[in-house]
Amino acid sequence: xxxxxxxxxxxxxxxxxxxxxxxxxxxxxxxxxxxxxxxxxxxxxxxxxxxxxxxxxxxxxxxxxxxxxxxxxxxxxxxxxxxxxxxxxxxxxxxxxxxxxxxxxxxxxxxxxxx
Amino acid sequence: xxxxxxxxxxxxxxxxxxxxxxxxxxxxxxxxxxxxxxxxxxxxxxxxxxxxxxxxxxxxxxxxxxxxxxxxxxxxxxxxxxxxxxxxxxxxxxxxxxxxxxxxxxxxxxxxxx
Numbered sequence: 716x717x718x719x720x721x722x723x724x725x726x727x728x729x730x731x732x733x734x735x736x737x738x739x740x741x742x743x744x745x746x747x748x749x750x751x752x753x754x755x756x757x758x759x760x761x762x763x764x765x766x767x768x769x770x771x772x773x774x775x776x777x778x779x780x781x782x783x784x785x786x787x788x789x790x791x792x793x794x795x796x797x798x799x800x801x802x803x804x805x806x807x808x809x810x811x812x813x814x815x816x817x818x819x820x821x822x823x824x825x826x827x828x829x830x
Numbered sequence: 831x832x833x834x835x836x837x838x839x840x841x842x843x844x845x846x847x848x849x850x851x852x853x854x855x856x857x858x859x860x861x862x863x864x865x866x867x868x869x870x871x872x873x874x875x876x877x878x879x880x881x882x883x884x885x886x887x888x889x890x891x892x893x894x895x896x897x898x899x900x901x902x903x904x905x906x907x908x909x910x911x912x913x914x915x916x917x918x919x920x921x922x923x924x925x926x927x928x929x930x931x932x933x934x935x936x937x938x939x940x941x942x943x944x
Binding site for chain 1: 865871872874878889921923932933935937
């Protein structure tokens with residue numbers, strides 16, 4: 716039972732354009748969502764997060780949008796840069812107000828930025 | 831060091847052998863997690879420590895897997911009677927407990943069972 720799904724295994728975007736990565740979830744108890752970026756032979760690196768009380772969070776070139784009714788979130792990167800080429804994981808947790816909780820990850824989307 | 835450190839970075843073992851994987855979390859982080867990532871998949875939760883105790887071990891696949899964190903810092907993931915299906919990257923993460931804190935991951939240990 717895949718509770719967090721990233722249906723696009725790969726995405727290719729031209730440098731300077733917008734990259735949009737999508738994520739769907741099924742568990743209505745999830746209330747905190749994160750995006751991680753992973754380069755080969757490295758561990759995932761935290762990118763940006765959003766709690767369920769918000770519908771948008773922005774940090775520089777990165778914006779995460781949350782649509783709770785659709786159980787959908789997306790990560791927008793604009794403008795896309797070659798260094799953004801990596802695998803991006805969406806993750807979710809339940810119990811934001813209760814401290815440390817385990818993360819449930821999607822399968823990942825490999826983003827390639829073409830010069 | 832400043833980040834989460836995992837050793838060894840690579841481990842090749844024969845089927846049926848016992849292995850130990852080590853994780854040094856970020857100093858002061860009380861929460862520690864182990865995840866397993868198979869090829870083409872996202873990380874899957876194995877176990878979570880809060881201090882010295884395992885607060886949630888619901889992700890351990892069977893009783894061949896065990897983890898300890900005796901002093902609330904370094905953790906060791908132990909796998910007995912390894913099987914080829916145990917081959918994966920084992921990731922450790924640590925975080926400060928509290929609201930809105932993010933987990934920091936180590937580079938992982940790639941375990942290959944032959």
